Amino acid sequence: MSNRHLARTIAVQSLYQWDFNGQKENIDEVYKQNKQEFAPEFDDGGFIEHLVIGVTSHIQEIDAFITKFAPEWPLDQITIVDRNVLRIGTFELRYDDNIPAKVAINEAIELAKTFGGESSGKFVNGVLGAVYKEMGEKEIDKKMAEAKVEAEEKTEENEGDN
Numbered sequence: 001m002s003n004r005h006l007a008r009t010i011a012v013q014s015l016y017q018w019d020f021n022g023q024k025e026n027i028d029e030v031y032k033q034n035k036q037e038f039a040p041e042f043d044d045g046g047f048i049e050h051l052v053i054g055v056t057s058h059i060q061e062i063d064a065f066i067t068k069f070a071p072e073w074p075l076d077q078i079t080i081v082d083r084n085v086l087r088i089g090t091f092e093l094r095y096d097d098n099i100p101a102k103v104a105i106n107e108a109i110e111l112a113k114t115f116g117g118e119s120s121g122k123f124v125n126g127v128l129g130a131v132y133k134e135m136g137e138k139e140i141d142k143k144m145a146e147a148k149v150e151a152e153e154k155t156e157e158n159e160g161d162n
Contacts, residue, residue, distance in 0.1 A: 007044040011051040015084040069130040
């Protein structure tokens with residue numbers, strides 16, 4: 001198991017526990033306890049903390065994305081495992097520029113298959129695929145708008161030189 005995969009596994013276990021207990025526990029204590037219990041010698045370089053703090057600090061935005069892209073499934077009806085796998089995947093897609101989108105999606109699918117139900121992998125793939133598709137379209141739109149502004153600025157510079 002790769003280091004990042006192990007870190008994601010501990011993160012999903014920690015977020016599951018936190019969510020199961022009504023999000024009332026201190027997430028710092030939860031992930032530190034889980035890391036100590038499941039991988040005491042593991043040096044994750046702070047990746048578990050990055051994931052759990054990232055997810056919990058963006059929880060409202062992340063949950064809004066999940067709700068938008070899984071409209072047939074109210075958030076409270078998604079299993080706790082799937083919900084938190086989706087949260088990690090969405091966090092990595094939307095807020096972590098250092099994780100390639102395909103890695104974030106593939107890792108989330110693997111977590112869902114390992115810890116979720118029979119159809120969890122397909123469900124997670126569908127939701128994160130939709131998030132990625134929208135992101136891709138928005139990024140293309142953003143880059144096109146930036147290119148248009150650059151072209152306009154160059155045109156203005158050239159007209160000023162004449």
